[in-house]
Amino acid sequence: MEGEATLTVDAPGRTPSQTAMQPEIRLAHVGMEFQSAAGGVVALNDIDANIWQGEFVCLLGPSGCGKSTLLNAIAGFIKPTSGEISVEGAPVLGPGPDRGMVFQEYALFPWMNVEKNIAFGLEIKGASKAQIAAKVEELLGILRLTEFRKRYPKDLSGGMRQRVAIARVLALDPPIMLMDEPFGALDALTRRSLQDEVLRIWEALRKTVVFVTHSIDEAIYLGSRVLVLTYRPGTVKRDIAVGLPRPRDTSDPEFNRLKRELSLLVMEEQQRFSDAEAGGA
Amino acid sequence: MNRLRRFLRGIIVPVLVLALWSWLSNSGLLRPEILPSPLAVIARWILYLAPQESFAEAKHQIGEWLYSSEMLSDAYNSLYRIAIGFGIGGGLALPLGLLMGTDKRIYALFDPIVQFLRPIPPIAYIPLSILWFGLGNPPAFFLISIGAFFPVLLNTIAGVMQVDGIYIRAAQNLGAGRLTMFWRVIIPAATPYILAGARIGLGTSFIVVIVAEMIAVNSGLGYRILEAREYLWSDKVVAGMITIGFLGLALDLMMTRLNNYLLRWHRGLES
Numbered sequence: 001m002e003g004e005a006t007l008t009v010d011a012p013g014r015t016p017s018q019t020a021m022q023p024e025i026r027l028a029h030v031g032m033e034f035q036s037a038a039g040g041v042v043a044l045n046d047i048d049a050n051i052w053q054g055e056f057v058c059l060l061g062p063s064g065c066g067k068s069t070l071l072n073a074i075a076g077f078i079k080p081t082s083g084e085i086s087v088e089g090a091p092v093l094g095p096g097p098d099r100g101m102v103f104q105e106y107a108l109f110p111w112m113n114v115e116k117n118i119a120f121g122l123e124i125k126g127a128s129k130a131q132i133a134a135k136v137e138e139l140l141g142i143l144r145l146t147e148f149r150k151r152y153p154k155d156l157s158g159g160m161r162q163r164v165a166i167a168r169v170l171a172l173d174p175p176i177m178l179m180d181e182p183f184g185a186l187d188a189l190t191r192r193s194l195q196d197e198v199l200r201i202w203e204a205l206r207k208t209v210v211f212v213t214h215s216i217d218e219a220i221y222l223g224s225r226v227l228v229l230t231y232r233p234g235t236v237k238r239d240i241a242v243g244l245p246r247p248r249d250t251s252d253p254e255f256n257r258l259k260r261e262l263s264l265l266v267m268e269e270q271q272r273f274s275d276a277e278a279g280g281a
Numbered sequence: 282m283n284r285l286r287r288f289l290r291g292i293i294v295p296v297l298v299l300a301l302w303s304w305l306s307n308s309g310l311l312r313p314e315i316l317p318s319p320l321a322v323i324a325r326w327i328l329y330l331a332p333q334e335s336f337a338e339a340k341h342q343i344g345e346w347l348y349s350s351e352m353l354s355d356a357y358n359s360l361y362r363i364a365i366g367f368g369i370g371g372g373l374a375l376p377l378g379l380l381m382g383t384d385k386r387i388y389a390l391f392d393p394i395v396q397f398l399r400p401i402p403p404i405a406y407i408p409l410s411i412l413w414f415g416l417g418n419p420p421a422f423f424l425i426s427i428g429a430f431f432p433v434l435l436n437t438i439a440g441v442m443q444v445d446g447i448y449i450r451a452a453q454n455l456g457a458g459r460l461t462m463f464w465r466v467i468i469p470a471a472t473p474y475i476l477a478g479a480r481i482g483l484g485t486s487f488i489v490v491i492v493a494e495m496i497a498v499n500s501g502l503g504y505r506i507l508e509a510r511e512y513l514w515s516d517k518v519v520a521g522m523i524t525i526g527f528l529g530l531a532l533d534l535m536m537t538r539l540n541n542y543l544l545r546w547h548r549g550l551e552s
Contacts, residue, residue, distance in 0.1 A: 075450075075454060077450055077453070077454075094453075095450070095453040095454050096454075096456065097454065097455055097456040099454070100454065100455075101450070101451070101454045103447060103450075103451065105447055107447045107448060107450065107451040108451075109448060109451070109452075109466065109469070110546050110547065110548065111469040111470070111472070111546045111547075112546075113546075120452075120455055120465075121455035121456060124455060124456045124457055124458075124461055125456060152545070152546040153546075154546065154547070154548045168455070169454075169455075172455065172456070
């Protein structure tokens with residue numbers, strides 16, 4: 001792939017071995033309760049986990065398990081009603097560019113073309129024109145968007161939109177990338193190629209990635225670790241390290257064994273979700 | 282072939298209407314003061330358009346020569362009033378709308394009076410505007426600006442309020458502060474609504490300028506057709522109406538162009 005060579009992007013200079021002392025993201029007894037007309041809903045309950053620098057953590061669970069809620073809390077869009085989230089030792093007080101978010105709905109600014117979307121964060125940061133131009137050029141190359149640079153989001157396919165969204169986040173070189181079911185709306189082939197793209201970027205830049213998905217295959221294919229969440233209230237049901245060598249082979253027996261194991265766990269929760277739906281809860 | 286057929290189909294009704302009009306006016310059933318013939322209207326329209334000074338008399342100033350055409354000077358006066366009135370009305374409504382849309386307290390302060398004044402048609406301000414400003418351009422400016430004010434205001438408020446939260450989140454995530462959020466996210470996201478409001482406001486301004494000229498001023502297209510009625514020049518009345526129609530069409534076309542340019546990113550324009 002032509003992008004591979006350029007993937008030496010001023011790597012943040014951190015290596016997994018430096019993770020020693022302090023977790024990149026610390027979730028300490030995180031709980032979240034929403035008030036609704038029908039009364040309080042406990043979306044998250046006592047989530048306790050440490051995410052280390054350079055990990056690729058997948059949050060896996062059925063709809064309504066609170067995985068997106070947890071991600072939004074890490075991003076700082078919402079505040080947990082109990083417990084604490086800290087990033088690099090400092091409590092999360094609000095959204096910030098150190099935790100770049102890739103949304104399922106892309107959330108590109110439709111009034112800006114590809115280049116402008118990518119440059120937005122750097123312009124806010126006050127980077128010089130030359131710096132911005134160089135960074136944009138580089139990211140356009142890495143994500144194979146160069147020939148689409150002047151297009152508006154409405155004229156891009158779903159896969160390309162998501163590549164722009166990834167580039168927009170990478171422009172600020174955040175230590176953490178948060179991804180909220182980013183490929184959920186894409187067809188299977190586009191999805192696979194974007195998964196490989198994200199892995200390529202993650203391996204080259206050693207970012208910490210927290211990736212929300214409800215696809216078991218996706219979680220095993222991508223994650224160095226998978227957290228299975230329970231249906232309401234969301235808690236960590238199982239914390240599994242995925243040790244499969246990369247690039248991973250989805251037909252590998254070990255891959256399939258893991259898949260069976262995770263399927264059982266997820267389907268238990270899916271059943272509780274269906275029961276709750278049927279019960280009108 | 283297909284285009285030709287569509288064109289022929291498109292002119293059937295206009296030709297029939299014109300034929301009926303011609304027949305009625307030439308039949309002697311109606312006096313020409315009531316219904317002028319189409320040819321009389323066209324002749325009058327050309328006369329109305331023609332400059333009244335020769336190029337030499339206008340001292341070879343092209344602007345002055347054109348202005349000596351009654352129609353062009355009328356159109357100029359009407360457009361000038363729209364520009365000033367719409368500029369004042371829209372210019373006040375836009376910032377107020379942006380503030381009301383973004384700040385709940387400012388909204389709570391102004392919303393009651395806006396809701397109270399909004400249903401009063403601009404035309405109903407005519408007596409008051411003459412009491413306050415006398416005759417001439419000032420009452421016309423006042424009335425037109427009221428006509429433009431409310432559509433722009435209400436659409437701007439709605440536009441700001443409907444901005445999709447996902448853009449706000451994305452911008453916050455990229456480090457946008459309040460000012461960046463306002464200028465680079467909220468305003469562009471609200472632009473489709475603001476432009477829709479401007480378009481309605483311009484339409485209202487166009488109605489109001491004609492009425493204002495019939496009552497408070499003695500120049501412009503509205504004044505001219507009222508004056509023509511007093512002399513029973515029905516051909517000139519219709520010629521003036523046609524001119525007003527052309528001007529309205531031109532304004533709307535200009536607005537569409539502006540819209541398409543400013544919203545070239547907008548999904549709604551995908552063909």
